[in-house]
Amino acid sequence: MNRLMLSLLVFFSLANYCYSQTSLTKSRKSSRYTYIYKLTDQEAKEIVSTSKIALIKPSLSQPVDSFPNTDREMYKKALPFGNYLAIGAFGNQVQYEFMPMPNVSVDFLRNSLDLRFVLTDNQSVQVNDAIVKIGNVQIKYNPLLNLYQSGLRKSNSVMTVNYKGITSFFKYEIDQKLQSRQSWERQKKKSNKEYSSFTDRIRGNLIFNKPTYRPNDTVRFKAYLVNKKGKGIGYKTLSAFLKEEDEKNEKLVTTIKPYRSGGYEGSFVLSDSLGLKLNSNYTLLLEEKLDGEWKQIFGSSLKFEDYLLPENKLIVRKEFESYYPGIPVNLFIRATDANELPIADGRLELVVKANYLHDKYQNQLFVKDTLWTLNQRLDPISETKITIPENIFPNAELSVAVQVNLLNSNNERLESYTFFKFSAQKTELQLVHKKDSVKVILQTNGASRNENVLLYRTNRKGVVDSTVISLPVTLPIDQQVNRYKVKTSGGKVYETYIYGYPSEIVPSINHTIDSLKIKVFNKFNIPFWYAIVEDGKLRTSGYS
Structure with missing residues (x-):
């Protein structure tokens, strides 16, 4: 009896073991949750400085929050101000996401002479009592210019801003657009130099019977080549080579003889023996042999793909x-x-x-x-x-x-x-600008509606304020507000976005023999900064 009971116990244990096995191909390939941890100021600074989160070893304690990985894009909870790190497993990798929650933002007044910027809090109110450092150098607030000012600092530096006990970090770059343009100009000059070996000496046209080819299609082409004086290059025999873009290897496809001085025509089949890659761009190069070496004299591009003819x-x-x-x-x-x-x-x-x-x-x-x-x-x-x-x-x-x-x-x-x-009814929220104010109107089929609504105003940092108000209403212009939204008593919502207020700040310059007089017409009384530069030197600057 004991032996029978032991046998049954072993059988059920094996059955339970087999049942519990799960196919690895159907098992989870990610963690169920992504966890959010609070970072110290030093850890956050390292992440901003190096941009290599995986190399940082933060002293993580208990997570402050978590969310399912399926809702990763939907996490909209407003965390307290500070710096955070989200960690989750996806596939065979651990993924990190730096989540800064600063209580200030930085707006740079870019110029090539010095460093100027303005700090604002989340209510778009200007901040003048923050402790700001770039490296170990403290940047002071200039009350006359109503901004922070310093000499130019090293590009890619980290700016540290401590405001109301919260430390935020920002990456600072100098003249990024100018650097990109200079890089493009260098690349353009290099490209021109690379192809000057045959475009400077010979000009002309090389055309194909169609722009795109399929496998085993016949490529037919014609070329007319002239020298600098506009005369045909003579009766030279040329060879045609096919070369994939960004590749060095060339494949000889045919040899062509001129039917007149500088005039050529030829054809070849895009057969499997050429070993061409589908959905690739190729260049047909016309070359002549000089001193035992092939020299490119002209070329043109064609597409090679397995396309389908269009239907009706x-x-x-x-x-x-x-x-x-x-x-x-x-x-x-x-x-x-x-x-x-x-x-x-x-x-x-x-x-x-x-x-x-x-x-x-x-x-x-x-x-x-x-x-x-x-x-x-x-x-x-x-x-x-x-x-x-x-x-x-x-x-x-x-x-x-x-x-x-x-x-x-x-x-x-x-x-x-x-x-x-x-x-059948067109109801829309409209804004009418008048001097330094904006009139908010809700109208249906062109007629203004008089009613009480809940008005929401959103600034460019996403902060919303709301108030019950009677429309139409005239409000002072707030340059930081970029969206107005109203909700009627019936629950209908109407909104409009502002992509920029008309500044209409127009300078007027009057130049005499020994002086320069500048006036500024400011229709909406918008505060602005100005700088006057002569021969690369700052003459004066201010805030008005």
Whole structure:
């Protein structure tokens, strides 16, 4: 009996062991959570300085927060000011993400003479009592210029800003755009020098019978080459080589003889023996042999890919994504064959349907499924323009689907769909600038609405303030605000973005024999900084 019980125990243990095994290919390949740790100031400075997070060994304690890896892009929680490190495992790697939460931001006033910048807090209020250092040098606040000022510092330096007990770190670079342009100019000069061996001495044209080729296609080409004086280069026999871009190896494809002075034509097959790579660009080089070496004298590029010939296509385009009363709903339809030529015998069938009802502007409203149909011949030359009547749409806001069918004489059928939104009432939030103020207006079909709303204003740092207010209303211009949003008593939300206020700061210069008089016209009374430079030297600067 004891032996039987032992056998059964071993059997069930083995069964449980086998059942618990999981295929490695189906097991998790990442950690379930990404954990967020608080960094010390020194650890954060090392990360900003080196940009190599994986090499830093932070003294991590308990995580301050975590989130599922599936929601990695959705983490929007506002952490307290400071510096953090997010750590999670993905595949066979541990991934790190530096998450700075500064309580100030830096705006540089770029020039080539000195270093000037402004600090603002998260309410866009200017900061003048922060401790700022670049390296071990403290940058002082200049109360006359209303900014921080110092001599130029080494590029790629780390700026340390301590404000209200929070230390933030910023990377500082000097004239990055200028450096990029100078680098581009050097590259351009180098490129010109590289090809001067044959473009300076010989000019001309080299053309192909088509721009793109498939495997086993025949490449046909013609060339006409002249010297500096514009005369044909003579009756030289040339060899044609095929070279992949950015590669050095050249493959001889054919030898060509001129049919006239400087005039050449030839052909070759893109066979498998050439060992060409699909979806690559190649250069056909014409070369002559001088002193036992091949010299490039001319070239042109071609594409090599396994493309498919296009089939019949039906293209439907619209002018806008949303339509309102007074804006005609125009559709433009074009159909082409495999040769990109218009289809001449096409017949169009148009079906306009209500796709989804977003809102209605009357208590009782019946909305038909099919709003409109049309049968029409396709224009055989150009686009076919069809205007959908405005009176087919109900007194509502809805998404509309348009199905376009094309039939030709061979009973071939093509389908295409397009979608747009129509609203019988156009309600929008508008801003009207006047001197140093902005008027906020909510209007429907051009008429201003008088009502109480909840007004949100968002500054460029994402900080929002809100207040209950009666529209229309006139408010002082806040240069830091880039979005206005209102929520009506019915729960409707309307918003508008500001991509830049009109500054209209216009300088006026009056130059006499021995003096220079400068006036500035500032329509909206916007604070600004100025600097006057002569021959690379700073004459004066200030804040107004």
